[in-house]
Amino acid sequence: MGELFDIVDEHDRVIGQAPRSRCHGDPSLIHRVAHVLVFNSEGRLLLQKRSAGKDIQPGKWDTSVGGHLEPGEDYLTAARREMREELGISGVPLTFLYRSKIRNAIESENVATFMARYDGPIDFAPEEISEVRFWSGEEIDRHLGSGMFTPNFEEEWAMFRSWCRKYPAGPNSGPAFCAGDSFPDIVQTEDLLTKNEAD
Template sequence: MEELFDIVDDQDRVIGQAPRSACHGNPALIHRVAHVLVFNSAGQVLLQKRSRFKDVQPGRWDTSVGGHLDPGEDYLAGALREMAEELGIINQPLELLYSYPHRNTFESENVTSFWLCYDGPVHFDPKEIEAVAFYSPERIAQMLGSGFLTPNFEHEWSLFLEWESNRGALTSPFSNT
């Protein structure tokens, strides 16, 4: 059975539902997505290489966790569920980063992103993900614009860097304070 998504307006209020196939390819149907940026204590971010069989950006490296919310699900619950499904990471506290509208010619999403520092085991779903790896911010900077990363992740990374610079060094997600 095909996934159903809540359809929302620009203020993120639910106005209906539509199947996944209708949302992908129709940017008029705004739907909700949760992302998690998983960092290790060395300040590296975990990226996932999307399966070659995905309908969006197959075979490219992407945000640690990203997934559509189930109907009626809130962003935090969706992020926790997707993190468990995609990476096998459960019962970890997430920190809210920011929310933003992501719009392109293929789809329109309202995204809320979270952050986690995690040094434990990762057990990814091989149907969804081909590989996972930690990358330093410096290495990610070198990869930007190369086609190695998804455009969605490149956008997410720019938002994260802006968030981090506005937050200040003492409260950076890379520090233990």
């Protein structure tokens, strides 16, 4: 049968299970996903390039970390596990940002997004990822709509930019990350939002 996912309703309550192969192709089967946005101390965002063998959006740049929850798993546990499995990063505090929903012709996902700050080595899984690198906010904005990014990442970036406007960092506070239960001055958003907004 292959990998199983918990199936949830629109309120994120588990109502059953289904194999991965059915979930990717049947938008009526809502399943859960955890994302992590990994920033370095300069405020640049790590993106991963999906391997050519991926069944969805192969060869495109995507969110730092993204993975499905295992049956019975919670979002934070999944985020930590996926960060370790995909990038070899562990023991780094995660800050919860927001929940969102992805709905398209291929799949339906309920997503919880977290943030982490990390400047150490990255040991990515080559069967999942072909390349990783850090991008500035301006560089990301310049390539939106070019086909380089997954549609899901472009949605994620728009949500994160909106979140930054809602919770701006102080002008002289510098980067600061917390252990996952609140978000005081998490990053200096001027490093993440394109200067085009001021034009």
